[in-house]
Ligand SMILES: Nc1ncnc2c1ncn2[C@@H]1O[C@H](COP(=O)(O)OP(=O)(O)OP(=O)(O)O)[C@@H](O)[C@H]1O
């Protein structure tokens with residue numbers, strides 16, 4: 001018992017030593033220090049502008065209160081556009097909007113009991129509840145307002161429905177003004193953290209090797225896991241500084257709201273930072289030179305920007321790309337932060353992504369520590 | 378109780394690909410002595426030390442250090458050795474005292490003991506005036522002192538120093554060696570590598586390495602006594618020309634000019650080198666002084682490593 005406490009304390013002391021050392025070195029490394037602040041700042045301004053693309057296969061839910069032939073025909077017409085893909089059905093609009101908050105679906109179609117009556121009155125046939133936080137999703141669904149009603153017409157349900165009247169009533173949640181920055185900024189947190197966290201730690205061990213410090217370090221009693229944890233800890237603080245810059249300025253410049261609970265936001269960011277730092281550590285055990293470390297970082301960064309849902313909605317991507325996206329921490333994080341910041345989701349709603357990131361961190365650290373041999377060969 | 382033998386290697390071999398950096402080296406290094414590795418560049422001194430400290434795995438052969446089998450028990454050895462690498466391996470961007478504090482924490486010295494040890498070391502290695510200077514801005518000699526201060530902070534039983542004085546002027550080198558003798562008196566075993574003869578001569582024991590092989594070992598005096606050649610100093614003019622002609626003879630191991638003399642090593646096969654020289658090179662030896670002198674360590678070194686070259 002005494003021995004275990006003693007060795008735990010020793011271990012903590014060694015980790016603390018590494019951590020303090022890293023912080024000191026970081027504070028004296030002016031270019032890196034500047035990057036910590038400049039990267040989020042510049043990216044934030046660059047990406048503040050919207051990027052538009054075609055969207056297909058959005059996951060949506062159906063709330064059919066009419067249970068009519070007309071409703072089925074309308075759904076067939078919507079499916080034919082290939083913009084949406086009905087994956088769930090709910091009994092009430094309330095259930096559907098909860099599913100939107102959880103991020104399970106991007107929108108829900110509510111078909112009222114009196115749809116036949118509405119056709120006659122030339123009122124909108126049904127209502128879309130839309131998660132407007134991703135502006136691309138929002139615009140794609142808004143485009144449905146004037147879609148052709150081929151099936152409805154061919155079955156003679158809506159022959160006299162004027163083509164100039166909107167087919168649907170639209171309710172955009174979370175981002176009623178459809179400001180792109182609102183969607184971009186939280187995603188940007190994911191991209192910038194991936195970029196900086198992976199970049200700083202991917203060179204961590206290689207740098208010690210190149211400067212010759214490693215030969216001394218590995219002759220000391222320090223354990224690989226202590227080295228890993230001690231080295232990534234300081235960057236957790238760096239990550240939070242960046243988070244504050246992005247969300248703070250995002251709020252001031254682009255009016256990005258923070259709807260969710262701050263403690264949930266911090267916890268999600270903490271888990272993601274840990275996962276990204278771990279990823280960097282893994283690279284550091286593979287790379288032989290700082291240049292290689294940088295190349296591997298870029299190799300991770302590019303799919304994290306393109307496939308994580310930051311630039312293009314996840315649903316629109318081919319299955320293979322989705323598979324790759326699922327293996328990137330950024331994808332899981334962007335899903336979480338959009339949920340929390342824009343839709344006010346809680347960690348309970350987002351537990352699969354949270355668990356994935358936590359699992360990645362633990363397994364990644366173990367693998368990195370195992371890969372790191374206290375040897376020169 | 379410490380075993381009387383600090384380090385023992387048997388047929389130690391290390392290959393890098395098909396290049397053999399350490400070739401079948403067997404050593405016995407007694408505890409509480411200063412033991413030197415003397416050898417030219419690339420002779421395998423650093424590789425030997427890395428094998429002994431468990432930083433490299435041997436290709437074959439066995440190593441025991443402080444009664445522990447290396448590489449299996451390397452982790453338990455870590456607390457008991459101090460290692461000073463050939464290249465400065467402390468942090469350039471940390472100050473002197475920050476480096477010392479870092480090492481103190483890594484070796485789990487408790488706060489008060491650590492503080493006290495750091496002050497002792499700063500004082501002993503004359504770094505107290507420079508404790509807040511960044512290590513990267515120190516002179517070569519100051520850096521070596523800092524490195525030694527860090528390597529000895531946790532009072533290791535065994536100190537492994539890889540060319541500790543390569544960037545140090547002669548006076549600082551002398552001071553540095555005084556520190557080593559102090560440590561040795563306190564019971565530390567020291568393994569040190571060097572290219573300098575004067576340093577090698579100060580060691581209690583010595584191994585001469587070349588091309589990864591151990592060419593000779595023993596105390597400096599013993600090595601000089603056992604030299605397989607005799608040393609002759611020849612005076613006179615045109616020494617360079619003389620050297621060319623002598624060196625062509627297979628009985629002449631080496632010839633090197635030293636000021637007004639030519640220092641010539643003649644194989645022990647020749648019983649009376651003076652007479653042999655006068656007979657074999659009768660013309661050349663006219664009007665020259667020929668004296669047999671006591672061998673120096675450099676002669677031993679030249680003799681050992683010369684063999685390797687032939
Ligand atoms: N990691 C390695 N991979 C390949 N070859 C190596 C490696 N380390 C050392 N060598 C080779 O082994 C030989 C011995 O090197 P070592 O560094 O032990 O010599 P040394 O006696 O310390 O030389 P110096 O006086 O220059 O420090 C050299 O020829 C070197 O090129």
Ligand SMILES: [Mg+2]
Nearest residue numbers: 422423463539
């Ligand atoms: Mg060397």
